[in-house]
Amino acid sequence: MAHLDLTAAPPRDGAEWPQGAAYMDGAFMPASEARLPASDWGYRRSDVTYDVVGVWDGCFFRLDDHIARFRASMDRLRLRPRESNAEIREILIECVRRSGLRSAYVAMDCLRGTPPPGAPRLPSSARPWLLCQALPWTWVASPEQQRRGVTLMIPEVRRIPMSSFDARVKNFHWGDLTEGLFEAEAEGADFPILLDGDGHVTEGPGFNVFSVSGGVVSSPRSGALEGITRRSVFELCEEIGVPFQQRDISEAEFVAADEIFCATTAGGIWGARRIGERVLGNDAPGPLTEQLRTRYWRRRADGWHATPVTV
Amino acid sequence: MAHLDLTAAPPRDGAEWPQGAAYMDGAFMPASEARLPASDWGYRRSDVTYDVVGVWDGCFFRLDDHIARFRASMDRLRLRPRESNAEIREILIECVRRSGLRSAYVAMDCLRGTPPPGAPRLPSSARPWLLCQALPWTWVASPEQQRRGVTLMIPEVRRIPMSSFDARVKNFHWGDLTEGLFEAEAEGADFPILLDGDGHVTEGPGFNVFSVSGGVVSSPRSGALEGITRRSVFELCEEIGVPFQQRDISEAEFVAADEIFCATTAGGIWGARRIGERVLGNDAPGPLTEQLRTRYWRRRADGWHATPVTV
Numbered sequence: 001m002a003h004l005d006l007t008a009a010p011p012r013d014g015a016e017w018p019q020g021a022a023y024m025d026g027a028f029m030p031a032s033e034a035r036l037p038a039s040d041w042g043y044r045r046s047d048v049t050y051d052v053v054g055v056w057d058g059c060f061f062r063l064d065d066h067i068a069r070f071r072a073s074m075d076r077l078r079l080r081p082r083e084s085n086a087e088i089r090e091i092l093i094e095c096v097r098r099s100g101l102r103s104a105y106v107a108m109d110c111l112r113g114t115p116p117p118g119a120p121r122l123p124s125s126a127r128p129w130l131l132c133q134a135l136p137w138t139w140v141a142s143p144e145q146q147r148r149g150v151t152l153m154i155p156e157v158r159r160i161p162m163s164s165f166d167a168r169v170k171n172f173h174w175g176d177l178t179e180g181l182f183e184a185e186a187e188g189a190d191f192p193i194l195l196d197g198d199g200h201v202t203e204g205p206g207f208n209v210f211s212v213s214g215g216v217v218s219s220p221r222s223g224a225l226e227g228i229t230r231r232s233v234f235e236l237c238e239e240i241g242v243p244f245q246q247r248d249i250s251e252a253e254f255v256a257a258d259e260i261f262c263a264t265t266a267g268g269i270w271g272a273r274r275i276g277e278r279v280l281g282n283d284a285p286g287p288l289t290e291q292l293r294t295r296y297w298r299r300r301a302d303g304w305h306a307t308p309v310t311v
Numbered sequence: 312m313a314h315l316d317l318t319a320a321p322p323r324d325g326a327e328w329p330q331g332a333a334y335m336d337g338a339f340m341p342a343s344e345a346r347l348p349a350s351d352w353g354y355r356r357s358d359v360t361y362d363v364v365g366v367w368d369g370c371f372f373r374l375d376d377h378i379a380r381f382r383a384s385m386d387r388l389r390l391r392p393r394e395s396n397a398e399i400r401e402i403l404i405e406c407v408r409r410s411g412l413r414s415a416y417v418a419m420d421c422l423r424g425t426p427p428p429g430a431p432r433l434p435s436s437a438r439p440w441l442l443c444q445a446l447p448w449t450w451v452a453s454p455e456q457q458r459r460g461v462t463l464m465i466p467e468v469r470r471i472p473m474s475s476f477d478a479r480v481k482n483f484h485w486g487d488l489t490e491g492l493f494e495a496e497a498e499g500a501d502f503p504i505l506l507d508g509d510g511h512v513t514e515g516p517g518f519n520v521f522s523v524s525g526g527v528v529s530s531p532r533s534g535a536l537e538g539i540t541r542r543s544v545f546e547l548c549e550e551i552g553v554p555f556q557q558r559d560i561s562e563a564e565f566v567a568a569d570e571i572f573c574a575t576t577a578g579g580i581w582g583a584r585r586i587g588e589r590v591l592g593n594d595a596p597g598p599l600t601e602q603l604r605t606r607y608w609r610r611r612a613d614g615w616h617a618t619p620v621t622v
Contacts, residue, residue: 031350036346120452165490
């Protein structure tokens with residue numbers, strides 16, 4: 001397999017804000033100056049939704065898909081900022097332009113705001129607002145972890161159920177995922193994969209998961225974000241003629257899979273080499289995982305779903 | 312029943328920051344200047360715990376109990392700020408002093424902080440820090456709502472289960488409570504009371520609940536914050552010889568109760584006059600509720616569990 005170079009491109013020479021650029025409710029600023037009022041319910045009640053789109057080598061990946069999902073999340077939480085989708089698109093591009101970053105993690109958050117004082121303090125009485133940031137690229141799994149394959153584990157903590165919070169709305173209710181990260185660290189594993197209350201696999205902290213068994217790619221049906229990189233994985237599967245499905249996956253079935261891999265915006269696709277006590281394959285990412293991963297980055301380089309950041 | 316005057320005392324004349332005072336990681340400032348880095352995981356992953364203690368007529372209520380619970384919450388989330396309990400106590404008192412407020416909502420938050428860049432970005436690699444604020448008093452239920460009694464409803468959304476996040480750790484994972492507030496508003500009710508996945512009553516947005524049936528006061532055993540005002544309610548019950556218990560309460564039993572009331576730091580004790588379609592008593596708070604509520608404020612005025620804010 002050809003060597004995959006995952007070195008993020010450096011910022012443009014003479015860039016205005018190479019440590020990152022932000023937009024807060026109408027104003028652009030260096031990301032380091034983006035600070036939230038401590039009173040905002042986006043913090044104080046985690047009453048906020050967000051999305052993240054990646055820029056690699058000067059191109060957004062699936063920019064409009066991310067904005068569409070962000071709008072669906074905002075609608076679900078009844079968050080209506082003043083900016084239209086077209087304006088959000090321009091703001092994100094402008095943040096990347098001003099940062100001069102050619103590889104960037106580009107976040108869009110919509111916060112509830114602060115309701116006026118006096119009871120009753122209702123979320124409907126606040127004015128939601130937009131925070132956007134173009135930040136230097138960060139990997140969920142480092143290139144070295146991706147090359148070797150990561151180690152996974154199943155923690156005790158269970159994913160917050162859909163009856164309490166709709167996991168399809170990208171959110172900062174990370175208490176379960178954070179607890180899972182602590183459990184993984186205590187066991188010496190890289191990442192936790194959380195089960196739901198019925199014992200089905202859901203997702204990891206910030207990424208979707210997939211199992212490969214008998215040549216079929218499976219990913220959880222419920223309890224996880226409807227990942228846009230996951231959608232891309234399914235498209236890649238179609239391109240190479242590999243069957244895929246979304247369905248309930250039990251812990252036992254997941255752990256016994258031929259291959260396991262993960263996918264997210266800030267990381268693409270990467271394989272696991274272990275889950276709990278079990279060594280997968282020869283302690284390395286599996287062949288289908290590597291085929292998808294290589295194809296993903298090659299298709300990206302070809303301009304797949306790309307929106308160039310024109311300077 | 313004697314008239315209960317719940318007018319918050321005005322700030323001291325010549326107060327430095329009557330709109331509120333804050334402490335952020337070592338520095339005091341007006342509350343309006345307390346702004347969080349958008350990168351902090353306290354916001355970005357709601358990786359934060361908090362507590363709130365009330366000041367009424369120049370006295371904290373159960374100050375050390377709140378600090379002890381705050382410490383237990385921090386320990387549970389492995390959040391270790393540099394301040395000791397004794398230092399937190401001094402900081403809270405100093406915030407109230409500088410604000411000049413004689414009735415205040417005093418919040419202490421411990422945020423995870425921002426881990427250094429580069430994968431793996433683990434919560435254990437961040438430095439947690441403290442945000443404290445003394446803000447002008449706000450009521451969860453207004454004095455008028457308290458006088459008339461509030462209207463409650465049971466929403467569709469379910470409280471986040473203990474297996475996903477320990478509700479005894481005071482937290483900003485309010486997505487379920489916020490959804491409940493929207494459901495309540497759509498039905499024209501004041502507040503939602505959420506059930507858990509088993510159909511048992513848990514709590515409302517920011518307050519504990521109680522039912523009174525056959526002269527016995529009951530409050531949920533699980534899935535709710537271990538409220539300090541709830542503890543005070545139990546102490547008041549003891550003082551007047553009313554039996555009380557913590558146990559599972561089904562929706563059917565709750566709705567059929569003789570009386571229902573609520574309790575929280577920012578509101579004391581207040582009764583309900585309706586729940587869903589059912590009118591409680593004569594569409595007003597019940598007699599035991601009113602007895603406890605009056606006694607609560609009288610005991611407060613007597614210096615019960617009080618720590619004076621010395622200027």
